[in-house]
Amino acid sequence: MKKQYLFLLLVAGLLTFFSACNNEAHYKALIVTGQNNHNWQASNPILKQLLDQTGLFTTDIIITPVKGGNMTTFDPKFSKYDLVVLDYNGDTWTEKTKTAFLKFVRNGGGVVVYHAADNSFPEWEEYNKIIGLGGWGNRNEKSGPYVYYRGNDIVRDDTSKGIGGTHGARSEFMIKTRNFEHPITKGLPANWLHGNDELYSLLRGPAENMEILATAFSATRGPGQTPGNTSGQANRRRNGRDEPILMTITYGKGRIFHTVLGHADEGGGPAMECVGFIVTFQRGAEWAASGKVTQEIPFDFPSAAGAVFRPDFKEITLEDAMANIGSYDIAKSTKNFTFLRNYIRKISGDEQALLNLEKRMVTVLISNEATVDAKKLLLRELSWIGSDYSVPAIKDLVSNAELKDEAEFALVRLQPIK
Amino acid sequence: MSNKSSRREFVKRSVAAVAGVIVLPQIIPSTALGMGGKLPPSDRIVFGLIGTGSQGMSDLRDFYRLDNQVQFVALCDVDANRLAKAKEEVDTANKSKGCRTYGDYRELLEKETLDAMLIAIPDHWHGIIYSSVVNKKINVYGEKPICRTIKDGQTIVSAVRKNGIVWQTGSWQRSQTHFHRACEFVRNGRVGKITKIDAGLPDGGRGIGTPPVQEVPAELNWEMWLGPALKVPFRGVSHWDWRWILDYSGGQLTDWSGHHIDIANWGADLENTGPVEISGVGVYPAEGIYDAPFEYDFICKYANGIEMRVANASRLPLGMGTTWYGDLGWIHVDRGNKLTASDPKLLEGEIGENEIHLYKSENHYQNFIDCVRSGKETIAPVQAGYRAISVGLLGEIAMTTGQTIKWDPDKEEIIGNPRASRLLSRPYRQPWTLPTV
Known part of the structure; x- marks a missing residue:
């Protein structure tokens, strides 16, 4: 011992x-x-x-x-x-x-x-x-x-x-x-x-x-x-x-x-x-x-779809992404959501990390300030990563005409799976 | 057994089809009455088409090239301009003005009596429309990939089985001699015991960022275009470019699963099974409304030890196409009559009488017509099409979750990962539901 x-x-x-x-x-x-x-x-x-x-x-x-x-x-x-x-x-x-x-x-x-x-x-x-x-x-x-x-x-x-x-x-x-x-x-x-x-x-x-x-x-x-x-x-x-x-x-x-x-x-x-x-x-x-490289490829590395820029030369962090995600406007930039999706991929095997993230996502989801666009995208992600924790907040959104479809989409997926 | 019963049903349906034509005499074209056609009209296959875009019309033209064996009598599209243009072309081919047009496939199915339906529509509609048409006991030539999700695919396969109809997937490479030859060589052990397979599919194109919201063009029924997908404002992306958005497609990966993965499965005899473990990475656009992976690289392990790598062509040593590697060498096949091997000797000689001979079709469209007549199975049956796209869809789930996915290919379930299991289906927007089979 x-x-x-x-x-x-x-x-x-x-x-x-x-x-x-x-x-x-x-x-x-x-x-x-x-x-x-x-x-x-x-x-x-x-x-x-x-x-x-x-x-x-x-x-x-x-x-x-x-x-x-x-x-x-x-x-x-x-x-x-x-x-x-x-x-x-x-x-x-x-x-x-x-x-x-x-x-x-x-x-x-x-x-x-x-x-x-x-x-x-x-x-x-x-x-x-x-x-x-x-x-x-x-x-x-x-x-x-x-x-x-x-x-x-x-x-x-x-x-x-x-x-x-x-x-x-x-x-x-x-x-x-x-x-x-x-x-x-x-x-x-x-x-x-x-x-x-x-x-x-x-x-x-x-x-x-x-x-x-x-x-x-x-x-x-x-x-x-x-x-x-x-x-x-x-x-x-x-x-x-x-x-x-x-x-x-x-x-x-x-x-x-x-x-x-x-x-x-x-x-x-x-x-x-x-x-x-x-x-x-x-x-x-x-x-x-x-003679070696220990740095990870960042989430915002460009693809054939388009070049990606860092005007301040800084890499986006989870804190940045979560702080800005509520004001999401698809017409301006999707990069915070791309970050979120990639971050989820990285941690999705870790129950605790996923639950922590889910709680932060739900906080944005129920806030009055967050945009409809932001909530729609959060509901799509929560539809597959969410736990019981998300369900009450999502149920509340079914009565919201702008978010009804996405909320129902999420609730169907969040049903316990046999 | 099933062939016999479907043959009987076919005959019944053919009689019904002819009867249906007779009670509507105003729409019988003169050619259909045998006044100039080489075949008597009762032998001509009466077709409908859902989806008059580039792929649908290209398929339609290929059917018409078959020397007077088909007649399209009904067309359906959510774009009125395309529909009108398609009608013009079909009427010219039919030498008649009688081809009917529909903006809603449900109305078409209610009013028409058909032998066969050609369907070429965005993937997110496949589950509902393929199953609905099959449930009407209409034979289907359906474009690949068969489905957007595993659940849609399971429903379609069940519907085809239950209704005993003839199904052809648009995986036309099977009807090309060199692909057939490559698969026969591999089946007969020319590369020895297969250890791995590379399936090289196209790289993604360019993104478009996020275009502004636009007024929906008068000719387009946007609500019907979206159908079961979540409602989004129109940003000018509908025809063709739907394939870069995950709500409608999985990108080049799922678009091409029905070609080079299908061929990989055919050659390696994996058509009726699936991988047991899938893992890999995707490259997703950082900006803009296109969110399907522009690059992908994943490995599927099979119970028999084969590892299939599916990747965008730039990442693979032999690029586009299918390569089977075995202990005796490799064979590679791609479009443009490309058939090569690690040693040219592997490709010499013919397949012997006592060796395995694969189903042979010289023309993908003729094969469908022949099978509609005979009730026999086509060269690209529904099960093979479903197993081909399920490799792409399981790869998509592995890349979405970032996890190694364990799959039971017999029960068709993900093992021990409830979150990944949720991705086996996409909930439909009300009021749309998957038809019951």
Whole structure:
């Protein structure tokens, strides 16, 4: 008896220890920024917020001298970090800094290559091995092959001449997950719409030790051709390519996650606010830092049905959803109910959690403030998760002309089942 | 036995049908009196159609392509424009203006005497309309999936059995040579003992968010379109796009269960049973009125050890279609005459005389007509159609609840999960009820 008790105490202690670890930042991250043909002032605080909110990172930001400035002052201590996020497209680093960076990666440091960071350093051979594929900066056939998908096959085109890197007008585009086993993309939908962004295409590079995790169709047909509209069925039938969007590369012992997504506007904009960008960035960062991904796919991850945005960059919580559900207006947003449905799926094997939720739902159901739309949807969910607890409140609604049908629907289902 | 009795009933009904025509002479087209038709009129199958949308009219045209063997005399739709257009087309085909139209299937059933009914309507109406038509002892060509819920399906199957009518499900892949061939190869052990099956169905399309409430078009009887489903304001979603909303359909998953899952069952001899355990995940749109899963990936375990994975095609190694895996290799079949195998040798040679031969039909529509004449079972009987869609519906329940569902395929009950059991039916809005059988 006593031994068992001690064992339980030990288990409880270990659990407390591990859960405390979970809330603590495991990894140190450094965002490198300061020069970019993009709005780096807008992007870098958002990238820091996204890393920190995972609870896995403490993040520093280092800002380089301005373009044409004295780069000898840019001398980060890469080795202090587990992860370096590159939000930089600008002047060449000093040899000392380059060497330190390469050493960091070779020794197992993690790197995230974010959007235009793959434009940087076209002449630096080792950097191009780290990013795998790059664009612009006079990149061409000397930079390496074009790598893309045609149908379900990867094409590695070493022979075609032509530019490296282009994009069409900004648009919403569909991203296709290509690897369902990799920790970063495991559990993602096969197809998901991404908010208005630049769809990089015709990237070239050494593409060594590179794996493509996701692609998007670009109507850009080949070297030297004008990029067309990047979406739409008419173009799909033409001779376009499924271009790499998310990639992983290994360099020495280092792990690199390369995302071409996330073009920054003032305050972020649709490309950065898109949940698809946010979540793949966060998962990619954890994988690059550690080789694994412990984060769950959030309920608001987009699907082929539509892109989903987080204007405040925060994930919706049960508290948010329940606080807002009573004012539900289908014409505005259904996301709180989508959250509720997904939350129910997650806890539906747990009687106590389900009863707690049911009580909260009934509180909204009987409140005078809640909208008719909200009550109708609550009744549909209660119809299958509800217990005897819900029945009296639902019976009261049968006399309400607006809710009669839904209340009867729920009561039929809530009858005890033989 | 049952074939004999249904044959007798058929003959009786045919006599009644002819008698019915005779007392209404004003509507007999000249062709029906044998003045130009290749078949005597008594041999032509007198049809009604409920649902004059794209699928219903496409089926109707296929029946008319059968060289003067059918005559549609009654059409029904809740959309007056579609109904008028369909009548025009049917009258032209009949060379007569006599085809009657109805906005309410109940009136059609009351007034018409028919040999057969073609039905192509949204899934949420299947339980009521299929059972009502079958209870009138009318033979049915019914579009897949047979039902929106397991309970609807059980009612329809019972109704077909009790009334002894001829039923054909619109699972037309069964009548295509390469699908038939694939299933025969698999039945005869070409892949060895089957260990797993992949059924790849289409990915979801795009969402539309939540369109504003609109005035119901004058031609559309929205109340009747909704029928037993919960009342919602009209937002421009009715014809075709109903399939993305759970009140009416289960999305591509249930739409296509009657094709590639049906073929999977046929090849693996699972047509008269169901899985014992189902688990998996769905991807649901985060925003908008479309709430059916746009992606799905679930595993069904069968008592004989087979595991069937049902997923949107993008997730599967061989994409769309059905793949049977066994200890000797795999065979994959899909539309567009696609029949491939891990080793081409698996597909060589013919099925021997003493091997298993599956029911052969060259034309899905002709097969129905032949069976209406003979009283024999069709190539896509009601039980097989019900077992095909029940895989999709059980997958939907597993994804909705997020739980592993245990299913008794003989009793057709969920075991030990009262909440999931509630999802085996959808209560109907009053005054609609499932017909008693």
